[in-house]
Amino acid sequence: xxxxxxxxxxxxxxxxxxxxxxxxxxxxxxxxxxxxxxxxxxxxxxxxxxxxxxxxxxxxxxxxxxxxxxxxxxxxxxxxxxxxxxxxxxxxxxxxxxxxxxxxxxxxxxxx
Amino acid sequence: xxxxxxxxxxxxxxxxxxxxxxxxxxxxxxxxxxxxxxxxxxxxxxxxxxxxxxxxxxxxxxxxxxxxxxxxxxxxxxxxxxxxxxxxxxxxxxxxxxxxxxxxxxxxxxxxxxxxxx
Numbered sequence: 001x002x003x004x005x006x007x008x009x010x011x012x013x014x015x016x017x018x019x020x021x022x023x024x025x026x027x028x029x030x031x032x033x034x035x036x037x038x039x040x041x042x043x044x045x046x047x048x049x050x051x052x053x054x055x056x057x058x059x060x061x062x063x064x065x066x067x068x069x070x071x072x073x074x075x076x077x078x079x080x081x082x083x084x085x086x087x088x089x090x091x092x093x094x095x096x097x098x099x100x101x102x103x104x105x106x107x108x109x110x111x112x
Numbered sequence: 113x114x115x116x117x118x119x120x121x122x123x124x125x126x127x128x129x130x131x132x133x134x135x136x137x138x139x140x141x142x143x144x145x146x147x148x149x150x151x152x153x154x155x156x157x158x159x160x161x162x163x164x165x166x167x168x169x170x171x172x173x174x175x176x177x178x179x180x181x182x183x184x185x186x187x188x189x190x191x192x193x194x195x196x197x198x199x200x201x202x203x204x205x206x207x208x209x210x211x212x213x214x215x216x217x218x219x220x221x222x223x224x225x226x227x228x229x230x
Contacts, residue, residue, distance in 0.1 A: 043223065044116075044221050044222060044223040044224065045155075045202065045221040046221070047218055047219075050218070091154060091155075095217075099157060100145075100157070100219055101157075102154035102155050102156075103154060104153065104154050105152070105153075105154055
């Protein structure tokens with residue numbers, strides 16, 4: 001079974017600052033993937049960044065990067081130089097054999 | 113552009129009146145998923161089709177059914193909607209390589225259908 005926990009229901013950050021969203025997970029699978037998805041208000045969910053569990057190197061996509069601590073089962077998302085368009089619900093997710101399991105989400109607010 | 117399309121975007125139905133939600137995709141993906149997302153909650157997988165094979169989640173109520181007449185289309189049928197079924201319903205697709213039991217397969221989401229039950 002897989003579980004994903006996001007302990008921060010809401011976060012806020014000043015525009016241009018850096019924010020880190022936390023995520024912990026648990027899985028019995030040896031081969032799995034971790035994702036951060038972004039869901040803006042009334043808009044569709046899109047993939048922000050992904051991490052293969054067998055890779056030690058942390059994934060990076062432009063202003064978005066992760067801190068993957070496999071032993072601690074932690075997978076945090078860092079957003080640098082926050083922009084107003086980053087305001088959204090962010091979901092951490094774990095994928096084993098086909099099934100994607102989401103955390104409860106963190107609502108991120110960007111303060112101008 | 114290749115995409116996942118959901119119709120309608122907003123659906124209102126009456127308590128107990130059957131309703132069908134539609135999803136279509138131009139990505140030619142072999143897997144299609146239906147998720148239920150209640151307000152301020154995480155999406156919850158209801159079921160998915162791997163090609164023509166239907167895979168139901170153990171805790172999905174019998175009130176929810178699905179059909180996939182071809183690769184491009186998938187339908188969610190709610191036979192007797194209750195007030196608790198009001199939610200956003202998300203369709204997603206992915207391409208899962210045949211014969212690989214566990215692999216990376218990014219899921220592409222549609223915009224969702226918001227269902228209101230009166």
